[in-house]
Amino acid sequence: MLKNILIFGFIVLSNIAYAKGVFLEPQQFIAQTFNNNSPKPDKIWIKKEIKEDIKNILGHDIKVIRIRYWNDGKKTAWILEEIGRDKPITVGLVVKEQKIEQINVLVFRESRGWEVKYPFFTDQFKQSALIEDNQLDRKIDGISGATLSVNALTKLARLALYLDKQVNKK
Numbered sequence: 319m320l321k322n323i324l325i326f327g328f329i330v331l332s333n334i335a336y337a338k339g340v341f342l343e344p345q346q347f348i349a350q351t352f353n354n355n356s357p358k359p360d361k362i363w364i365k366k367e368i369k370e371d372i373k374n375i376l377g378h379d380i381k382v383i384r385i386r387y388w389n390d391g392k393k394t395a396w397i398l399e400e401i402g403r404d405k406p407i408t409v410g411l412v413v414k415e416q417k418i419e420q421i422n423v424l425v426f427r428e429s430r431g432w433e434v435k436y437p438f439f440t441d442q443f444k445q446s447a448l449i450e451d452n453q454l455d456r457k458i459d460g461i462s463g464a465t466l467s468v469n470a471l472t473k474l475a476r477l478a479l480y481l482d483k484q485v486n487k488k
Contacts, residue, residue, distance in 0.1 A: 341435055342424045344397045347410035348388055351420070357390045362485050375452050375476045376400065385481060393419060394485060396478045400470040402428045407470050411478035416486075418443045418475055431467030440471070448479045 348356050361384040364372065372380045388395040393414035399406040405427035412420040421443045423435035433439060442458050449455045454476060460468045 340425050342410070342422055344408070344410065344424055347397065347422060347424055348395055351393075351395045351410070351412050352388065352390055355390075357388050359386050359388050360485070361386050362481055368484060371452065371480060372477065375480060376473050387481065387485065389485065394478075394482045396481060397424065398474045398477060400474050402426075402431050402467040402470045404428065407434075407467060407474075409471060409474045411474060413478055413482040416479065416482060417445045417447045418479065420444070421471065421475060423471070428467065431461070431464035433461045433464050434467040434471050439468075443471075443475050446475060446479075448476065448483065452476055452480050454479075 342350075362368070363384050364380060364382060369380065386397070393412055396411045396413070397408065398411065399408050401407075406425075407423060407428065408425035410420075410422045410424050411418065421440045423440070426432050426435060439459075439461060442456070443454075447455045454472065458468065458472050
């Protein structure tokens with residue numbers, strides 16, 4: 319009986335450990351996005367009007383004064399973070415022609431909600447765009463038990479699309 323309990327405990331703990339981690343280093347994400355020909359990083363300054371829109375998208379104030387991104391003239395890449403339940407989820411997003419081309423969970427620090435890293439979930443975002451009120455043009459299906467992680471990725475997709483629109487106004 320004790321042996322079975324120990325085995326069960328090991329399986330549960332190994333699943334939790336597996337859920338957390340670095341799935342793709344941010345530098346690797348950028349290199350892959352631009353076929354190892356990464357443009358120099360640029361930054362968007364978070365001015366008052368942008369800050370207000372970001373607050374509406376995220377549901378809270380952003381604590382940075384600038385956000386770094388990469389732009390090769392055809393697409394932009396963003397590495398953004400949002401809190402899931404308790405800890406930040408680091409996500410890489412690629413926007414092309416004001417639509418999400420790619421979304422990857424780079425670093426996941428939570429003990430729950432890790433299913434958002436899989437393509438069955440992230441593929442829903444492909445080709446999504448912003449409509450009025452900076453909402454996505456489609457409903458993103460949730461994952462039972464991962465609501466906060468789903469919400470975090472949805473907010474970051476909206477934010478990347480919004481920021482892409484801002485940098486391409488220039």
